[in-house]
Amino acid sequence: HAKKYGRNTFKLYSSDIEGLAHSDLRMENLLHQALENKEFVLYYQPQYHANTNKIHGIEALIRWNNPELGMVPPDVFIPIAEETGAIVQIGEWVIEEACRQNAEWQSKGFPATPIAVNLSLRQFYQADLQEKIKAILKRTGLGPRCLMLEITETIAMQEDIAAEILRDLKALGVRIAMDDFGTGYSSLRYLQNFSIDHIKIDKAFTDKLSTKEGRAIIATIISLGHHLDMTVVAEGVETPYQVHQLRELGCDVFQGYYYSRPLPPEDLIEQLFGK
Numbered sequence: 001h002a003k004k005y006g007r008n009t010f011k012l013y014s015s016d017i018e019g020l021a022h023s024d025l026r027m028e029n030l031l032h033q034a035l036e037n038k039e040f041v042l043y044y045q046p047q048y049h050a051n052t053n054k055i056h057g058i059e060a061l062i063r064w065n066n067p068e069l070g071m072v073p074p075d076v077f078i079p080i081a082e083e084t085g086a087i088v089q090i091g092e093w094v095i096e097e098a099c100r101q102n103a104e105w106q107s108k109g110f111p112a113t114p115i116a117v118n119l120s121l122r123q124f125y126q127a128d129l130q131e132k133i134k135a136i137l138k139r140t141g142l143g144p145r146c147l148m149l150e151i152t153e154t155i156a157m158q159e160d161i162a163a164e165i166l167r168d169l170k171a172l173g174v175r176i177a178m179d180d181f182g183t184g185y186s187s188l189r190y191l192q193n194f195s196i197d198h199i200k201i202d203k204a205f206t207d208k209l210s211t212k213e214g215r216a217i218i219a220t221i222i223s224l225g226h227h228l229d230m231t232v233v234a235e236g237v238e239t240p241y242q243v244h245q246l247r248e249l250g251c252d253v254f255q256g257y258y259y260s261r262p263l264p265p266e267d268l269i270e271q272l273f274g275k
């Protein structure tokens, strides 16, 4: 909108930048206290089998509920937390809370359903990530097969670091999903080296399903996944058209607003097992 303001452009522009920097700094400060103040919550989004419509898994997605800022979405604060390093502690809280919640659901008699947790590269830079996760599984009593770790291509690129940690966790029975596949620096080698269980088609591709190119890309990811014995999950499924098309293409699992938005734990249980 700079042009509209003519001569005052520079002033407006620079104050915009100051405002941005200021709010980032401010967020950074508020972020410091957030864990201690218990301001983080996990929302849960169900994933359904394409053919049976039965529940397949649940993805845990963090939200930051700050008294001053309101509900801050992860796309806004995760990059800041990654930059400051706060993501290490926050990420650990996410794993523990997701495992605790899942174990609690099971102890209440709900069918065992794997919980998926998103990881940041920064978490892999700790030498003992696998030990931390093992300790969390032990503390919460969650079976390793009920934990799914979502990694990105950025993580996979750090092959030396990621391979060892993931090998240890796989040996325990923990499962691995490649998130946002094809949106970063993809290398087929990652799929080969990391014994990935799930491959997730990003919403950006699901959105393009009605185009010839979009359809071709999705068909190729599904075929690739199946040839490697992986389960293929489509993200961002919003319409009956997409459900139909993805089913035709042989996609295994669906996740998206068409089925459910990410929900607070009580609402998820209601949606899955309530009337």
Ligand code: C2E
Residues within 6 Å of the ligand: 045, 060, 061, 062, 073, 074, 075, 078, 091, 094, 117, 118, 119, 120, 150, 179, 180, 203, 235, 236, 237, 238, 255, 256, 257, 258, 262
């Ligand atoms: P993601 O892991 O790819 O998660 C999928 C995102 O798509 C979620 O956004 C989800 O709410 C949204 N989504 C799902 N279905 C639909 C749909 O049908 N339509 C639309 N428009 N959106 C849909 P959310 O919860 O805002 O999370 C955004 C990203 O933040 C996640 O992308 C993930 O990369 C990151 N994130 C979330 N929680 C965590 C966490 O605990 N740790 C880390 N490191 N990153 C996280």
Ligand code: MG
Residues within 6 Å of the ligand: 059, 118, 150, 179
């Ligand atoms: Mg994810």
Ligand code: MG
Residues within 6 Å of the ligand: 179, 180, 200, 202, 235
């Ligand atoms: Mg994703």
Ligand code: MG
Residues within 6 Å of the ligand: 180, 202, 203
């Ligand atoms: Mg994504």
